Amino acid sequence: MVVNSGNLSPGPTVTSQWHTVGGWNGSASVPIELKVSHGLQTAKGNNRMVVVGITYTDTILTTPPIAAVTYDTQPMQLAVQLVDAKKQSYAGIFYILDAALPAGTGSKDVVATYALPGYGWGHAGIDVMELKNTMQVAPIATGGSVLLPTDPGCGGSPSRSATVTFTQPGSLVYGVLGARGASAATLTAATGLVETWNQLQSTPDKMIGAAAYVFDGDNRTIAWNVTNCFNSATAIVAIKRLSAN
Numbered sequence: 001m002v003v004n005s006g007n008l009s010p011g012p013t014v015t016s017q018w019h020t021v022g023g024w025n026g027s028a029s030v031p032i033e034l035k036v037s038h039g040l041q042t043a044k045g046n047n048r049m050v051v052v053g054i055t056y057t058d059t060i061l062t063t064p065p066i067a068a069v070t071y072d073t074q075p076m077q078l079a080v081q082l083v084d085a086k087k088q089s090y091a092g093i094f095y096i097l098d099a100a101l102p103a104g105t106g107s108k109d110v111v112a113t114y115a116l117p118g119y120g121w122g123h124a125g126i127d128v129m130e131l132k133n134t135m136q137v138a139p140i141a142t143g144g145s146v147l148l149p150t151d152p153g154c155g156g157s158p159s160r161s162a163t164v165t166f167t168q169p170g171s172l173v174y175g176v177l178g179a180r181g182a183s184a185a186t187l188t189a190a191t192g193l194v195e196t197w198n199q200l201q202s203t204p205d206k207m208i209g210a211a212a213y214v215f216d217g218d219n220r221t222i223a224w225n226v227t228n229c230f231n232s233a234t235a236i237v238a239i240k241r242l243s244a245n
Helices: none
Strands: 002-004 019-025 033-040 049-057 068-071 077-083 089-097 106-113 121-131 141-146 159-180 184-187 194-201 207-227 231-239
Touching (some): 019 033, 019 207, 049 068, 049 106, 077 231, 089 141, 121 159, 159 184, 184 194, 207 231
Antiparallel strands (some): 019 121, 033 106, 049 121, 068 106, 089 159, 141 159, 184 207, 194 207
């Protein structure tokens, strides 16, 4: 079901064909967007789906959040998004199905465009995962969690988790974490979990973006222990496998 993801890509600060992070200090009129040149490996007709997790923070995070993701210029659909109570941390998951994907394989641009056209202050990240043999429908279940106003931050409660509730054997569960001010995030150990992304954007301040997946048949939680964050948001989806093959 997973054709490619970022779990084999090098280093936490390296831009790859699966993920990247970026930051904007508000001093130049530049596009508030991130682009990944993804290597699509599967041709049309294999019940493909591409899933993209995004995070972003602070002054580029508006209310309601405005973000758009395209794959080879085609718009991706929003599955779920979460924003913390202080409106500083965002986590969202987008998807695109086989019919809207390019017919052939090769390098395709994935672009996440955030709220402002320029002069923004904040951080953002993007993670890309290619699937095949998936049901050609939206994710069958979504969930997530955010920092509450009374939460003292990651110093007082380092665990950041999200749970999705469903019943469908062999499904893929994918979760994304965005943590404002965090310096590190460690995936909580659990059988079968694969971390696809874990990057620190260190300027203009700090943000951690992380993602992971696991195959399961019912309710599932994905969690990270996060260091020094001010707040966070975590989004999660379950994607139905088409068949056992």
